[in-house]
Amino acid sequence: MNRLYEKYIKTESLPTLFCPGCGNGIIQYAAIEAFERLGIAEDIACVSGIGCSSWIPCYYKLDVMHTMHGRAIAFAEGLKLARPEKKIVVFTGDGDCVAIGGNHLVHAAARNIDLTVIMVNNYIYGMTGGQKSPTTPKGARTKTSPFGCIDQPIDSCKLVTSLGASYVARWTTAHPVQLEKAIADGISHKGFSFIEVLSQCPVQAGKNVYGEKEPSKIMEGYKKGTYIYKPQAGALTGDIPAPQDGKIPIGLLHYDPDASEYLQRVEERLKAEGVR
Amino acid sequence: MERDSNTKTQVVLQGNEACAKGAVYAGCRFFAGYPITPSTEIIEMLSGEMQKAGGAFIQMEDEIGSACAIIGARWGGSKAMTATSGPGYTLMQEAIGFAAVTETPIVIVNVQRGGPSTGQPTLSSQQDIYQARYGSHGDYGIIVLAPSSVQEMYDFTVKAFDLAEQFRGPVILLADEVVGHMREKIEIFSGDRRVSSPKKKYAISPSTDFFKGANTLVEGQLHDEMGRRIGHMADKSGAFIEKITRKIEDNVDMIADVTTYCMEDADVAIVAWGSVARPSLNAVKKARGIKDDRILPKFRVVRDLVKRGVRETMHTDYSHLKVGLIKINTVWPFPEELLQQAAENVDTVIVPEMNIGKYCREIQRALPDKKVVPLPKCGGNIHTPKELLDKILEEVGVDE
Numbered sequence: 001m002n003r004l005y006e007k008y009i010k011t012e013s014l015p016t017l018f019c020p021g022c023g024n025g026i027i028q029y030a031a032i033e034a035f036e037r038l039g040i041a042e043d044i045a046c047v048s049g050i051g052c053s054s055w056i057p058c059y060y061k062l063d064v065m066h067t068m069h070g071r072a073i074a075f076a077e078g079l080k081l082a083r084p085e086k087k088i089v090v091f092t093g094d095g096d097c098v099a100i101g102g103n104h105l106v107h108a109a110a111r112n113i114d115l116t117v118i119m120v121n122n123y124i125y126g127m128t129g130g131q132k133s134p135t136t137p138k139g140a141r142t143k144t145s146p147f148g149c150i151d152q153p154i155d156s157c158k159l160v161t162s163l164g165a166s167y168v169a170r171w172t173t174a175h176p177v178q179l180e181k182a183i184a185d186g187i188s189h190k191g192f193s194f195i196e197v198l199s200q201c202p203v204q205a206g207k208n209v210y211g212e213k214e215p216s217k218i219m220e221g222y223k224k225g226t227y228i229y230k231p232q233a234g235a236l237t238g239d240i241p242a243p244q245d246g247k248i249p250i251g252l253l254h255y256d257p258d259a260s261e262y263l264q265r266v267e268e269r270l271k272a273e274g275v276r
Numbered sequence: 277m278e279r280d281s282n283t284k285t286q287v288v289l290q291g292n293e294a295c296a297k298g299a300v301y302a303g304c305r306f307f308a309g310y311p312i313t314p315s316t317e318i319i320e321m322l323s324g325e326m327q328k329a330g331g332a333f334i335q336m337e338d339e340i341g342s343a344c345a346i347i348g349a350r351w352g353g354s355k356a357m358t359a360t361s362g363p364g365y366t367l368m369q370e371a372i373g374f375a376a377v378t379e380t381p382i383v384i385v386n387v388q389r390g391g392p393s394t395g396q397p398t399l400s401s402q403q404d405i406y407q408a409r410y411g412s413h414g415d416y417g418i419i420v421l422a423p424s425s426v427q428e429m430y431d432f433t434v435k436a437f438d439l440a441e442q443f444r445g446p447v448i449l450l451a452d453e454v455v456g457h458m459r460e461k462i463e464i465f466s467g468d469r470r471v472s473s474p475k476k477k478y479a480i481s482p483s484t485d486f487f488k489g490a491n492t493l494v495e496g497q498l499h500d501e502m503g504r505r506i507g508h509m510a511d512k513s514g515a516f517i518e519k520i521t522r523k524i525e526d527n528v529d530m531i532a533d534v535t536t537y538c539m540e541d542a543d544v545a546i547v548a549w550g551s552v553a554r555p556s557l558n559a560v561k562k563a564r565g566i567k568d569d570r571i572l573p574k575f576r577v578v579r580d581l582v583k584r585g586v587r588e589t590m591h592t593d594y595s596h597l598k599v600g601l602i603k604i605n606t607v608w609p610f611p612e613e614l615l616q617q618a619a620e621n622v623d624t625v626i627v628p629e630m631n632i633g634k635y636c637r638e639i640q641r642a643l644p645d646k647k648v649v650p651l652p653k654c655g656g657n658i659h660t661p662k663e664l665l666d667k668i669l670e671e672v673g674v675d676e
Contacts, residue, residue, distance in 0.1 A: 078349035
């Protein structure tokens with residue numbers, strides 16, 4: 001077995017509950033590589049919600065909280081406030097994060113609190129068997145949109161950028177090397193880091209949502225259907241780029257290293273008021 | 277409760293403020309909350325006091341987020357609390373189940389108001405007695421304390437933190453608008469509290485705080501002692517459910533707290549919990565002729581009992597009634613044995629409650645040989661001592 005895998009994975013808990021062809025394993029490993037690159041595993045704790053992607057950290061040899069549907073960010077905020085010097089990484093999915101957990105996402109982004117949120121976006125509720133999620137494309141037929149999905153999908157990167165998140169990146173499971181770097185950068189960044197990962201669910205989404213059920217071909221689709229955003233110098237502090245020729249922008253989409261972070265603001269206020 | 281008597285001071289506080297002060301003294305260093313009447317003074321006070329004490333405070337976007345945040349903070353090593361009321365408490369129920377299944381020591385204050393739904397934001401009730409015990413889905417054990425004075429708002433808050441740590445789980449402080457908003461002179465303590473850590477911790481789940489190198493897995497699915505899921509295994513899951521219920525229910529003797537008053541020779545008992553214990557105590561004092569003007573408001577016993585078919589001349593006073601009070605401080609786990617002992621020599625038990633008569637069912641179950649009479653009162657007004665005494669008269673009749 002891979003050396004890093006042995007170091008970071010509770011091998012006695014294997015096999016994982018992920019289906020063959022699932023993208024979660026790629027993300028699980030990319031995060032391990034990021035932890036290793038940073039060399040601060042003892043200062044990292046993971047928090048996740050409910051859904052397939054929320055099982056990613058449950059196999060880590062780290063302190064992990066596998067919490068309630070939609071509430072991972074709220075748990076993570078409490079943990080962060082209790083231990084401001086530590087790094088908290090949240091694993092969540094599109095339904096967990098944007099639907100039921102939307103309120104916590106909105107407010108955590110607006111606070112710009114120092115968390116790293118990895119949102120695995122497979123456009124579907126996978127664990128419950130393939131129902132539409134807030135990111136399901138218009139027209140897609142799922143178990144709960146038999147006549148085609150009619151809702152406008154929510155662009156979560158755009159959402160959190162508009163609210164004040166200071167590190168926003170989007171990658172796919174077809175870009176594991178870039179994803180690993182983004183996770184490491186997100187953890188190092190002091191502020192609300194949001195990393196969306198487009199990830200395949202060949203079993204529950206497959207042909208109806210991606211038009212393809214072969215995992216490798218879905219991943220090829222991620223390469224064909226995206227373009228890597230190459231901003232001009234200093235252009236990262238504004239709005240995130242728009243799709244071009246029907247291709248979704250990926251890469252680092254928004255980055256504002258000088259944005260004021262929640263815990264820093266708390267400390268500043270307490271010092272100014274003579275409390276600390 | 278262990279106290280450092282050197283730092284004792286007397287102050288006049290509101291119940292909610294006393295709760296906030298008690299939390300700080302108990303070592304609470306994290307508070308997350310959301311404003312809601314009639315509990316708001318707790319979040320208001322702790323928005324400053326928590327950080328002055330070196331802790332952290334956050335006003336969350338909703339009540340379920342608040343309950344989740346305090347669980348997160350507790351795993352970070354900070355004793356943590358939230359406070360709410362009515363709809364907010366309902367919204368927290370999923371997190372209370374999570375704290376029970378992950379055995380996370382937290383304190384949740386419910387300053388009860390009238391329900392259901394938006395109900396009566398500014399008036400009192402005791403309608404959440406069963407929600408406090410059974411509110412979250414699934415089976416679990418939980419400790420619920422019911423304060424009936426400002427002093428108890430302080431003392432029981434401190435006690436709630438100790439019990440949460442000892443029995444590893446959520447503890448509910450089930451207050452109500454009456455005790456939350458009244459002001460009384462109480463004794464509070466400051467400085468470092470000497471806490472001896474409990475000898476035995478009743479945890480089946482992983483219990484090492486985060487960042488201690490234990491690779492703790494906090495898992496909301498039923499799990500083994502390593503945190504690994506067992507939810508798909510019926511035998512192990514059944515055993516787990518029994519354990520997290522029995523660690524509370526089987527240790528009721530260590531948790532139960534019941535106060536009695538004038539029960540030595542009583543043949544009628546008022547069994548009350550929370551703020552209703554106040555008019556109940558006054559009723560006992562009135563019937564017993566115990567003068568205590570500070571607590572007992574003077575009232576003339578004049579009531580038209582003719583309407584009830586009772587001859588007026590026979591009941592201008594209640595002095596022949598041998599009434600006692602059994603005040604239940606730990607409403608859950610149900611202190612069955614203590615109640616049975618306390619009520620051993622009475623024939624009749626009156627159970628006043630500011631709800632449709634809920635907890636009375638437990639008391640009827642525990643005292644099958646007694647005449648147990650509910651005295652429910654909904655709408656937001658607390659019982660008067662006179663109402664209680666009239667009810668007793670109605671039930672026990674005339675002294676021959």
